Amino acid sequence: MKNFKQLIIFTLALGLVLTGCGKKEGATQAKKVDMTLFETEGSVVEPIDYDFIKGKTYSQLTGELISEKVAKNRIVTCMINNIDQAMPQSGLSEADIMYECVVEGGITRLMGVFQDYKKIKKLGPVRSARHYYVDYSTEYKAVYAHFGQTKYAVREMKKMKTEELSGLSALGYKVFYRDNTRVAPHNAYTDGEKICLGIKEAKFKNTNKLKENRFDFNYEVEELEDDNAKKCNYIDLKYNSYSHPHFEYIDGKYYRWQYNTKHIDDITGKQLCYENVIIQFAKYSNIDHNGYQDVDLIGEGKGYYCTEGKYIPITWAKTSKKSFTNFFTKDGKDLKVNPGNTFISVFPTADKKNISFKKPE
Numbered sequence: 001m002k003n004f005k006q007l008i009i010f011t012l013a014l015g016l017v018l019t020g021c022g023k024k025e026g027a028t029q030a031k032k033v034d035m036t037l038f039e040t041e042g043s044v045v046e047p048i049d050y051d052f053i054k055g056k057t058y059s060q061l062t063g064e065l066i067s068e069k070v071a072k073n074r075i076v077t078c079m080i081n082n083i084d085q086a087m088p089q090s091g092l093s094e095a096d097i098m099y100e101c102v103v104e105g106g107i108t109r110l111m112g113v114f115q116d117y118k119k120i121k122k123l124g125p126v127r128s129a130r131h132y133y134v135d136y137s138t139e140y141k142a143v144y145a146h147f148g149q150t151k152y153a154v155r156e157m158k159k160m161k162t163e164e165l166s167g168l169s170a171l172g173y174k175v176f177y178r179d180n181t182r183v184a185p186h187n188a189y190t191d192g193e194k195i196c197l198g199i200k201e202a203k204f205k206n207t208n209k210l211k212e213n214r215f216d217f218n219y220e221v222e223e224l225e226d227d228n229a230k231k232c233n234y235i236d237l238k239y240n241s242y243s244h245p246h247f248e249y250i251d252g253k254y255y256r257w258q259y260n261t262k263h264i265d266d267i268t269g270k271q272l273c274y275e276n277v278i279i280q281f282a283k284y285s286n287i288d289h290n291g292y293q294d295v296d297l298i299g300e301g302k303g304y305y306c307t308e309g310k311y312i313p314i315t316w317a318k319t320s321k322k323s324f325t326n327f328f329t330k331d332g333k334d335l336k337v338n339p340g341n342t343f344i345s346v347f348p349t350a351d352k353k354n355i356s357f358k359k360p361e
Helices: 004-021 131-139 151-160 192-201 349-354
Strands: 056-058 065-067 076-080 097-102 108-114 143-146 164-166 234-237 246-250 253-258 276-282 284-286 293-295 299-307 310-318 326-329 342-348
Touching: 076 131, 097 131, 097 293, 108 131, 131 143, 131 151, 131 293, 143 192, 164 192, 234 276, 276 349, 342 349
Parallel strands: 076 143, 097 342, 143 164, 276 342
Antiparallel strands: 056 065, 076 108, 097 108, 234 246, 246 253, 276 299, 284 293, 299 310, 310 326
16 A cells, blocks of 8 residues: 555544444534644654545545445446447536447447436437346346347346346437437437436436445556556457547546547536546357357356456456456456556457557557
8 A cells, every 4th residue: 555554543532433423412523623633753743634535435436435325326327329429428527437448330339337427418329238247237227228229128127137227218309308409329428417317217226226336456556566467548349440449547547538539528618537447358259140249257267357557368257147247367366456447348359359458669
């Protein structure tokens, strides 16, 4: 850990808050602790305001402190159009976790995992479901938002009893809308208010159903100290000649580029960036003459974990469609992930030679 002292201070402050909660009604509670009383090796710790602890908890998706109110939100996943005509997309920076998989024709599609979505002003363009994305959504016990679907996705949603918000359902006109400034089919959008309305009208449970953390999180951001760690200031993910995104490590985050430009969220005007990038190798295969893909997600495989300018080889395992895809270090221990948002690339095993961690000259 970069600074274990911060954890000690946090624990002390938390203990004082909990002690204060046990006082009789009307008792005065201290608002701040003068942490200059605690000194380590001659250095003085600045006073700390621990009011932020009240009403906060750790996110199951990012490992960061969030409000208890947000932590109770039902998790929502949403399919995002990712061809170049769909750019710039909206609301993607609000995703706690983002997935990218290959679909037919060599293009990729994104699926965002959201918990703090109620204030999102615009999200999309929203596109159609694929059955392997249904399986990833199932891991989060999420409400799955999409506009259209393949017959394989319909089958999978019925099998998994997926609670969905579909643009082609009777509720579709209430949850989604067309932005006439964009060209169809790249113009279907939703927003936080409409998602909440859809959950309510569909009579889905509107509180979080997830019982465990998505990852085994570090307490705070730290560098990889694994002997297998190598420098990773650049991540080149060449799915094919059309879909060829990359990440650059700048000021502690991995910033994303695609289609030879910065990957921008047009709501914030800022480039998408991530604390963690996970590359999960999986076997893809054509499922029919349309080129629809199947992905082997049950079983075991390999991959990479990238954070804080370094990467390590990892493995993954998934025992059932409803269980998490768990990640491990090379020696078989649970992968410790830094708190923050995460991008997961489900990359074809057959094309792993196309991945590079060196910036082209």
